[in-house]
Structures are given as C-alpha cells and as structure tokens.
Amino acid sequence: MSPASTPSLLSVAGLRKVYTTRHGDIKALDGVSFDIAPGETLALVGESGCGKSTLASALLGLASFDTGTITIDGNATTAHSRWTKMPPRRDVGVVFQNPQSSLDPKMKVRSIIGEPLQTIGVRGDALTERVTELLNQVGLGPEFVRRYPHQLSGGQQQRVAIARALAREPRMLILDEPTAALDVSVQAQILKLLKALQAKSNVSYLFITHDLGVVDYLAHRVAVMYLGRIVETGPVSDVFTDPRHPYTRALLDAVPVIDPSRRRQQAPLDGEVPSPINRPSGCSFSPRCRWATSVCRASEPQIFEEGQQRGYLCFHPMSRGESGSSAESS
Numbered sequence: 001m002s003p004a005s006t007p008s009l010l011s012v013a014g015l016r017k018v019y020t021t022r023h024g025d026i027k028a029l030d031g032v033s034f035d036i037a038p039g040e041t042l043a044l045v046g047e048s049g050c051g052k053s054t055l056a057s058a059l060l061g062l063a064s065f066d067t068g069t070i071t072i073d074g075n076a077t078t079a080h081s082r083w084t085k086m087p088p089r090r091d092v093g094v095v096f097q098n099p100q101s102s103l104d105p106k107m108k109v110r111s112i113i114g115e116p117l118q119t120i121g122v123r124g125d126a127l128t129e130r131v132t133e134l135l136n137q138v139g140l141g142p143e144f145v146r147r148y149p150h151q152l153s154g155g156q157q158q159r160v161a162i163a164r165a166l167a168r169e170p171r172m173l174i175l176d177e178p179t180a181a182l183d184v185s186v187q188a189q190i191l192k193l194l195k196a197l198q199a200k201s202n203v204s205y206l207f208i209t210h211d212l213g214v215v216d217y218l219a220h221r222v223a224v225m226y227l228g229r230i231v232e233t234g235p236v237s238d239v240f241t242d243p244r245h246p247y248t249r250a251l252l253d254a255v256p257v258i259d260p261s262r263r264r265q266q267a268p269l270d271g272e273v274p275s276p277i278n279r280p281s282g283c284s285f286s287p288r289c290r291w292a293t294s295v296c297r298a299s300e301p302q303i304f305e306e307g308q309q310r311g312y313l314c315f316h317p318m319s320r321g322e323s324g325s326s327a328e329s330s
C-alpha cells in the first residue's frame with residue numbers, strides 16, 4: 001500500500017516463516033505484505049517477539065523464509081522450500097541496535113568501513129579516500145580511520161556502523177533499533193543524521209523501533225506488527241491521530257504523557273503477548289482486546305483497505321475520536 005503513483009523500491013508479498021522448535025512451531029511471520037517507495041521511511045513497530053528482526057533477516061538474505069516474495073528494485077526472491085542460505089543482498093544495508101557487537105573490536109575504522117568496498121575491488125588510496133568521504137558524510141573527521149571501536153563513544157560507533165552500511169551506496173537501509181542503546185541526546189543526533197542522509201541520497205529506510213516518538217520524527221508511514229502479522233499500516237500522521245486497530249490505540253496510549261492536561265483515553269495495554277506457539281484462535285489480539293466479540297474469537301480478520309494508503313486487520317475498527325469500538329463486548 002504505497003502511493004499508487006510511486007513505483008516501489010521494495011515490495012514484500014505474503015511472507016511466511018515458521019521456526020520449528022522442540023516445543024512446537026513458531027509462526028514468526030504470518031503473511032506479511034508491504035511496499036516501500038524510493039526515499040521513503042517505513043517504521044515497523046510492535047512488542048518484543050512479534051517478528052520484526054525475523055523480517056529484517058529475510059530481507060537481508062540472512063535467513064530463509066517459507067512462502068512469499070521479496071522484490072527489491074525489480075529483482076524478486078521467492079521462498080525456498082528447503083533451507084538454502086541466500087547470498088547477502090548488496091542493494092540493502094543494515095544497521096543493528098548495538099554497535100559494540102556489530103563492529104569487530106580487532107579492526108580499525110578504515111577496515112570496518114572499507115571491508116564491503118574491498119569485496120567489490122576497491123583498494124589502496126581509493127579505499128582510504130572513499131572511507132574518509134563516508135566518515136565525512138556521517139560527521140566524523142579523517143582522524144577516525146586509525147581508531148578501534150573501543151576508542152569511540154556509542155554515538156561515534158553508530159556513525160561508523162551507518163558509514164559501513166552506506167559504503168556500497170545501497171538503495172535501502174534496514175535499521176533495527178539503531179538508537180535504542182544510545183542516550184537521548186545522542187539518539188537525536190543520529191536521527192537527524194539519518195534524515196539528512198535520506199534527503200541527500202533518496203535512500204529508503206525500514207526503521208524498526210519501539211519508540212513511537214522516533215516514528216513520528218522520522219517515518220512517512222508506519223506498519224504495526226502483532227504476532228507475525230501487520231495489523232495496521234498507513235501514513236504516520238493518520239495512524240497516530242486516528243488509529244483503526246485497538247492494538248495501535250493501546251501502543252499509543254502506553255506512551256508516557258508529560259502534559260497533565262492531556263488525559264489518557266483508556267488504560268494502557270494489559271497482559272502479555274500470547275505464546276507464539278499456542279496462538280489464540282481467530283484474531284490473535286482478541287484475548288487482550290476489550291472490544292473483542294464472538295466473531296473475533298472465531299475467525300481471523302483479513303485486510304480491510306481504506307483508500308490507497310491505509311489498511312488494518314480488525315472486525316471492529318475504531319473511528320475518529322473514538323476511545324473504543326462501537327462493538328458490544330460479548
């Protein structure tokens with residue numbers, strides 16, 4: 001559901017992934033579909049364990065998936081029926097949450113950023129020059145080339161991780177909670193940097209985060225995940241001011257409110273995410289939803305589309321200004 005006029009850079013259709021464990025099967029991705037246009041940021045939000053990192057691994061070619069298609073810039077990858085490790089995608093870069101574990105402590109910054117360039121044959125002075133240019137793009141001076149990760153602050157380490165991700169000029173970056181390990185002021189600098197880089201290069205972002213404030217600042221559209229499914233998607237301003245899915249409403253209500261004049265519309269979300277092994281029947285959110293009715297417990301909602309940009313999986317969507325659905329609880 002990207003704007004009809006813009007061709008997608010990334011298109012994901014019907015992605016499914018089951019992890020087989022000793023305790024049972026986990027449907028980590030249960031039919032995930034979305035698009036991202038060039039220069040667009042899609043934020044992916046949802047509680048821990050809902051499948052965000054699994055989706056990122058599939059997009060990066062680091063993990064297989066069972067059904068569905070991933071199309072990046074016109075090149076489609078279809079599900080592999082047997083486990084075969086796909087080559088990591090060159091057109092997609094990645095930045096993880098914790099730079100301390102994603103940067104090799106034994107490598108200097110020149111090698112960390114230069115490694116993806118060496119694999120495409122860039123060497124010697126050309127390599128140093130390109131690394132310096134990338135450092136400059138992320139706001140670090142040329143003196144950083146000789147430093148090791150432990151000689152950098154957390155924010156500087158994440159800048160190096162971003163430079164490395166950008167080295168081969170990917171059309172898209174996957175950012176898996178890139179600012180979650182940083183303190184608030186450093187977080188703000190990194191977000192500003194990401195915004196500036198996108199404005200310059202038209203790179204697309206899939207931004208995975210728990211922080212709805214970050215979504216509001218950086219993203220154009222948001223996809224809300226719950227137990228392996230996208231339960232609501234749409235432009236950030238529409239979804240945040242007028243959510244359709246009670247889970248989206250609950251996530252928004254869970255954000256701390258500093259202004260005492262702004263009262264909560266309802267109590268924040270109760271209970272835990274159900275076990276992904278023993279998923280509830282019908283709508284997965286129904287056991288935690290105060291508006292669930294018998295239809296919600298009996299059947300799985302399919303996507304309801306609202307215009308070209310919004311969609312949600314709910315039998316009793318909320319409407320503007322409503323603190324709850326009009327459906328009677330039963």
Ligand SMILES: Nc1ncnc2c1ncn2[C@@H]1O[C@H](COP(=O)(O)OP(=O)(O)OP(=O)(O)O)[C@@H](O)[C@H]1O
Pocket residue numbers: 019020021026028046047048049050051052053054055276
């Ligand atoms: N390699 C694996 N083997 C078995 N189960 C896995 C594996 N990786 C993830 N899972 C399970 O799949 C589900 C989705 O996990 P995933 O890491 O994608 O969640 P997430 O949304 O990224 O969570 P978080 O916000 O905590 O990072 C979870 O129930 C998780 O326990």
Ligand SMILES: [Mg+2]
Pocket residue numbers: 052053054
């Ligand atoms: Mg994760």
